[in-house]
Amino acid sequence: MTTATDSPVRTDDPGQNSGGPFALSHLDALEAESVHIFREVAGEFERPVILFSGGKDSIVMLHLALKAFAPAPVPFSLLHVDTGHNFPEVIAYRDRVAAEHNLRLHVAHVQDFIDDGRLRERPDGTRNPLQTVPLLDAIESNRFDAVFGGGRRDEEKARAKERVFSLRDEFGAWDPRRQRPELWSLYNGRHAVGEHVRVFPLSNWTELDVWQYIEREGIELPEIYYAHERDVFARSGMWLTAGEWGGPKDNEPVERRLIRYRTVGDMSCTGAVDSDATTIQAVIAEIAASRLTERGATRADDKLSEAAMEDRKREGYF
Amino acid sequence: MSTTIETTATSLLRFATAGSVDDGKSTLVGRLLHDSKSVLADQLEAVEHASRNRGQETPDLALLTDGLRAEREQGITIDVAYRYFATPRRRFILADTPGHVQYTRNMVTGASTAELAVVLVDARNGVVEQTRRHAAVAALLRVPHVVLAVNKMDLVDYAEPVFAAIAAEFTAYAASLGVKDVLAVPISALAGDNVVEPSAHMDWYGGPTLLEHLETVPVGSDPSAEPARFPVQYVIRPQTEEHPDYRGYAGQLASGVLRVGDPVTVLPSGLTTTVAGIDALGRSTDIAWAPQSVTVRLTDDLDISRGDLLAAGPAPAPTKDIEATVSHLNERPLRAGDKVLLKHTTRTVRALVKEISYRIALPTKPGDTLEQRSGAEGLNVNDIGHVVLRTAEPLALDTYSANRRTGSFLLIDPADGTTLTAGMAGEAFETVRTTDAPDAPQEEDWV
Ligand SMILES: Nc1nc2c(ncn2[C@@H]2O[C@H](COP(=O)(O)OP(=O)(O)OP(=O)(O)O)[C@@H](O)[C@H]2O)c(=O)[nH]1
Ligand SMILES: [Mg+2]
Numbered sequence: 001m002t003t004a005t006d007s008p009v010r011t012d013d014p015g016q017n018s019g020g021p022f023a024l025s026h027l028d029a030l031e032a033e034s035v036h037i038f039r040e041v042a043g044e045f046e047r048p049v050i051l052f053s054g055g056k057d058s059i060v061m062l063h064l065a066l067k068a069f070a071p072a073p074v075p076f077s078l079l080h081v082d083t084g085h086n087f088p089e090v091i092a093y094r095d096r097v098a099a100e101h102n103l104r105l106h107v108a109h110v111q112d113f114i115d116d117g118r119l120r121e122r123p124d125g126t127r128n129p130l131q132t133v134p135l136l137d138a139i140e141s142n143r144f145d146a147v148f149g150g151g152r153r154d155e156e157k158a159r160a161k162e163r164v165f166s167l168r169d170e171f172g173a174w175d176p177r178r179q180r181p182e183l184w185s186l187y188n189g190r191h192a193v194g195e196h197v198r199v200f201p202l203s204n205w206t207e208l209d210v211w212q213y214i215e216r217e218g219i220e221l222p223e224i225y226y227a228h229e230r231d232v233f234a235r236s237g238m239w240l241t242a243g244e245w246g247g248p249k250d251n252e253p254v255e256r257r258l259i260r261y262r263t264v265g266d267m268s269c270t271g272a273v274d275s276d277a278t279t280i281q282a283v284i285a286e287i288a289a290s291r292l293t294e295r296g297a298t299r300a301d302d303k304l305s306e307a308a309m310e311d312r313k314r315e316g317y318f
Numbered sequence: 319m320s321t322t323i324e325t326t327a328t329s330l331l332r333f334a335t336a337g338s339v340d341d342g343k344s345t346l347v348g349r350l351l352h353d354s355k356s357v358l359a360d361q362l363e364a365v366e367h368a369s370r371n372r373g374q375e376t377p378d379l380a381l382l383t384d385g386l387r388a389e390r391e392q393g394i395t396i397d398v399a400y401r402y403f404a405t406p407r408r409r410f411i412l413a414d415t416p417g418h419v420q421y422t423r424n425m426v427t428g429a430s431t432a433e434l435a436v437v438l439v440d441a442r443n444g445v446v447e448q449t450r451r452h453a454a455v456a457a458l459l460r461v462p463h464v465v466l467a468v469n470k471m472d473l474v475d476y477a478e479p480v481f482a483a484i485a486a487e488f489t490a491y492a493a494s495l496g497v498k499d500v501l502a503v504p505i506s507a508l509a510g511d512n513v514v515e516p517s518a519h520m521d522w523y524g525g526p527t528l529l530e531h532l533e534t535v536p537v538g539s540d541p542s543a544e545p546a547r548f549p550v551q552y553v554i555r556p557q558t559e560e561h562p563d564y565r566g567y568a569g570q571l572a573s574g575v576l577r578v579g580d581p582v583t584v585l586p587s588g589l590t591t592t593v594a595g596i597d598a599l600g601r602s603t604d605i606a607w608a609p610q611s612v613t614v615r616l617t618d619d620l621d622i623s624r625g626d627l628l629a630a631g632p633a634p635a636p637t638k639d640i641e642a643t644v645s646h647l648n649e650r651p652l653r654a655g656d657k658v659l660l661k662h663t664t665r666t667v668r669a670l671v672k673e674i675s676y677r678i679a680l681p682t683k684p685g686d687t688l689e690q691r692s693g694a695e696g697l698n699v700n701d702i703g704h705v706v707l708r709t710a711e712p713l714a715l716d717t718y719s720a721n722r723r724t725g726s727f728l729l730i731d732p733a734d735g736t737t738l739t740a741g742m743a744g745e746a747f748e749t750v751r752t753t754d755a756p757d758a759p760q761e762e763d764w765v
Contacts, residue, residue, distance in 0.1 A: 022541045022575070022607045026330050026409050035599065035611035036570040039551040043624045043664065067599040068611070071564060072556035153400045157385025160399045163427075167735075176386050179397060180737045181423045181647045183430035185570075186661055186728050190735030204411055206402045296360030307387040 034201040035068040041146045048146035052078040054094035055264040057150030077104040083127040084111040085267040093222040108134035126268040132317045136172040154206045158310035170194035172316030215280045227260045227275045238271025263298045271298045332411045334428040337438035338448035339417035342469040346507035347414045348379025353514035356403035383414045398428040407533040422700045423647040434463040441474045457495035458746045464500050472506040476519040494687045541607040545631025546574030547724045549663035566613035572723035578604040585627040585714035586636035591618040625665030627714045636712035643746035648738045651696035662727040668710040675704040717744035
């Protein structure tokens with residue numbers, strides 16, 4: 001770059017001009033903080049792993065990790081808990097990206113646990129809560145000591161309470177009343193054998209920040225995040241994809257609609273939203289104008305009870 | 319998120335609430351989010367539903383942030399909640415902290431990264447012990463801006479004299495802590511007066527609403543006015559065919575500006591070298607400034623690893639003897655003779671607590687100042703005090719007053735990894751009375 005030293009403002013980012021010559025745009029500030037977190041983990045842990053689902057938050061996490069260690073490769077492997085009800089487009093994306101960056105991908109299959117009796121299918125067919133056991137099993141058997149999650153504090157009121165470095169006991173459990181103080185940017189990752197630390201580099205990002213960053217960085221996403229036609233049916237006030245996972249039931253008529261996914265998870269509980277946003281700019285405009293939160297619009301599992309997320313997190317969920 | 323967000327909005331203010339239990343912090347946060355149209359329909363619906371279940375007629379806005387089961391059951395905040403909102407003028411990261419004395423450590427967590435603290439006071443009760451404690455913590459952490467929000471004005475008939483008396487007492491106390499400018503705002507978090515909209519009940523108040531102030535208070539420091547500090551986090555050595563000889567030092571600038579060609583000192587070794595190149599997350603550049611995360615290449619092949627500090631400008635002299643003001647965060651007392659781990663920037667070393675020089679006693683009535691109590695046997699949870707430490711290896715510390723990032727550290731229990739104490743190198747308060755009253759076990763001890 002040929003910027004003169006007396007005017008260090010990057011011309012490629014018009015958002016920087018309002019706060020003096022050394023201002024950082026909010027995206028640059030968030031990026032710098034996340035990269036710092038990745039490097040702290042690389043410096044202090046033996047066996048870190050990135051939870052990589054092929055969803056937008058985990059894609060942004062991986063993108064940040066790639067930038068944090070460039071031109072060297074990312075010093076972590078990837079872990080995905082496959083519910084068996086994942087979107088095929090997302091699984092294809094996951095495999096392509098892992099191969100492209102030469103990263104080791106561990107996959108824990110919920111189906112294996114159902115097959116050998118360690119887990120039982122739920123009456124409602126959703127497999128989202130079933131992910132915790134395979135996740136903890138993978139962490140234990142691979143002796144992962146730091147596990148990066150893409151959780152953001154703006155997603156949910158229990159997540160809003162969690163530290164960036166979140167200690168899990170030997171049962172993988174989170175105790176919200178016994179969180180360590182976390183001051184400045186000094187992260188304490190010390191843990192006993194058998195314990196691990198969940199690390200949330202995107203803690204301070206909002207959904208809109210994630211999308212704006214995806215636009216700025218030109219990051220490719222699985223196509224289901226953009227508007228497309230799909231066979232869907234209505235359940236619990238949201239559009240679910242018709243498929244082998246157990247939907248629709250007889251009284252649930254299937255129709256073809258123009259939709260997109262705002263979050264990506266288990267097909268049985270991730271709803272699509274009506275949308276004609278086929279470009280990243282259109283998606284950003286749609287989110288900025290939305291009167292519903294991302295989880296409120298798309299997740300059946302969080303409507304179960306007031307403290308559904310806290311309860312799942314206590315047991316070791318993402 | 320409001321529909322009026324400009325996608326180019328840039329400046330970011332991190333702020334925290336503070337003040338005694340039930341003074342209305344979470345209600346204020348809920349009001350701020352609600353009236354700035356940052357609460358989405360499903361969130362509001364959930365709060366209305368939860369409020370009805372609790373037999374309340376109007377939605378309890380505190381439920382927007384009191385997200386833990388135990389918090390909702392007890393109607394208090396236990397741990398910090400972080401919330402995010404934006405107005406056309408600014409983006410905000412807000413930490414709603416607990417007022418209960420038992421959870422002071424969580425308030426310390428929330429305030430440590432804040433650039434502004436909103437200290438709430440219940441207009442009926444005025445400044446109480448916990449108000450003084452939180453104000454002292456905010457001053458200790460050097461939160462640059464403090465706002466006093468005199469809340470529940472609806473319960474005192476919106477009377478100016480009530481507000482004026484509290485504002486005068488608090489401002490005098492804050493000045494004794496070294497906090498120079500305090501803005502006092504009379505509000506009702508419940509009714510919304512002077513939070514986002516100006517109050518119709520308090521004509522006598524001519525100042526800004528709380529949100530107006532949050533939107534316009536100057537933030538950020540000027541990196542060009544500070545010496546550069548770059549703690550090395552990680553050494554990047556790809557050793558690939560494409561980059562066989564690349565060696566870069568990854569880190570985040572803690573302060574200042576680094577340019578290609580700048581001479582730098584490597585601490586604690588004291589060796590000097592020159593910045594050969596800067597890679598800003600994959601893109602080569604010739605200048606970087608705090609708080610950017612970058613990778614620095616140097617002209618000389620020196621032995622540098624995680625924990626070293628690259629410094630330009632006046633560099634701190636590495637030392638094994640540290641004097642610091644500390645805030646003790648754990649139920650286990652901190653005593654002279656304790657062996658701990660000290661985490662400073664990217665370096666963790668063994669350390670010995672040589673001496674608890676004194677505990678700082680907070681004033682208990684208007685007009686009193688902070689007082690040193692020497693001869694303290696140890697520091698109990700929530701105590702603020704002054705200690706002398708000896709480390710196994712030299713550290714390059716700035717004073718906390720000069721640099722929040724390179725002047726701060728944690729003490730950690732080597733046995734189980736618990737975070738024990740937050741440390742700030744140097745003297746925190748210039749105004750502590752040095753009468754050296756002996757430390758008797760205190761009834762008003764912070765437990
Ligand atoms: N009348 C009146 N009541 C208020 C006002 N603000 C808060 N309250 C009430 O005061 C009580 C405590 O409010 P919270 O917001 O939970 O207090 P807090 O400061 O967050 O408490 P902790 O987080 O536990 O320290 C609730 O019953 C509120 O409804 C106000 O402006 N006027
Ligand atoms: Mg509260």
